[in-house]
Amino acid sequence: MKIIKSLCLATTMAAVMAVSAGLAFPIVQDEETAKPKPAETTTAADDQFVPVDNMHHFMEYICEPSYKALKEIMLKEPEDRRGWKAFKNHALVLAETSALVASRGPKDDEEQSKQWHQISLDVHQTATALYKAAGNFEEATRQYGLMIANCNKCHTVFAESKHQLKK
Numbered sequence: 001m002k003i004i005k006s007l008c009l010a011t012t013m014a015a016v017m018a019v020s021a022g023l024a025f026p027i028v029q030d031e032e033t034a035k036p037k038p039a040e041t042t043t044a045a046d047d048q049f050v051p052v053d054n055m056h057h058f059m060e061y062i063c064e065p066s067y068k069a070l071k072e073i074m075l076k077e078p079e080d081r082r083g084w085k086a087f088k089n090h091a092l093v094l095a096e097t098s099a100l101v102a103s104r105g106p107k108d109d110e111e112q113s114k115q116w117h118q119i120s121l122d123v124h125q126t127a128t129a130l131y132k133a134a135g136n137f138e139e140a141t142r143q144y145g146l147m148i149a150n151c152n153k154c155h156t157v158f159a160e161s162k163h164q165l166k167k
């Protein structure tokens with residue numbers, strides 16, 4: 001019994017030693033490998049940042065949750081910093097991601113491509129103004145209305161008038 005116990009102990013000790021020798025901390029690197037690579041040896045290029053999923057999922061998983069949360073927040077003036085922080089969270093998501101939407105329009109039709117770009121810019125500018133209106137409920141309400149009208153403009157032209165969002 002004693003032998004089994006000490007065998008177990010030895011195995012546990014060996015495991016602990018192996019873990020502390022670095023297995024549990026794979027991010028610990030020596031100084032040389034931890035240094036960032038000089039620019040000329042890196043290969044990451046702008047064109048490697050490609051869309052991860054289609055426009056439907058972009059809208060469903062990025063725009064829709066922030067739209068729904070903002071709609072709720074805009075029902076009544078946020079009372080404290082925490083309330084405005086939630087407002088800024090969702091307004092910034094919509095403002096920043098509208099720049100990604102802009103680059104994902106139709107490629108084969110120049111007229112449509114221009115129109116997609118313009119509406120994306122309208123959303124971008126009103127969503128930016130919305131974000132910057134944090135703390136001023138009257139202005140935020142105004143910009144929120146303008147932004148939603150711009151979101152709907154794109155849905156009218158490019159989504160067969162479906163997805164008309166309520167303010």
Ligand code: HEC
Nearest residue numbers: 055056059060063064067094116120123151154158159163
């Ligand atoms: C430049 C065009 C464009 C802009 C700008 C745009 N959308 Fe969309 N949106 C689309 C298209 C296209 C669809 C339909 C996607 C599909 O189902 O294929 C869509 C669909 C949606 C849907 C429905 C998603 C679902 O699960 O069915 C929501 C919600 C939505 N958009 C929210 C927004 C919000 C909020 C904004 C503004 C902040 C916005 N969109 C701005 C093009 C746009």
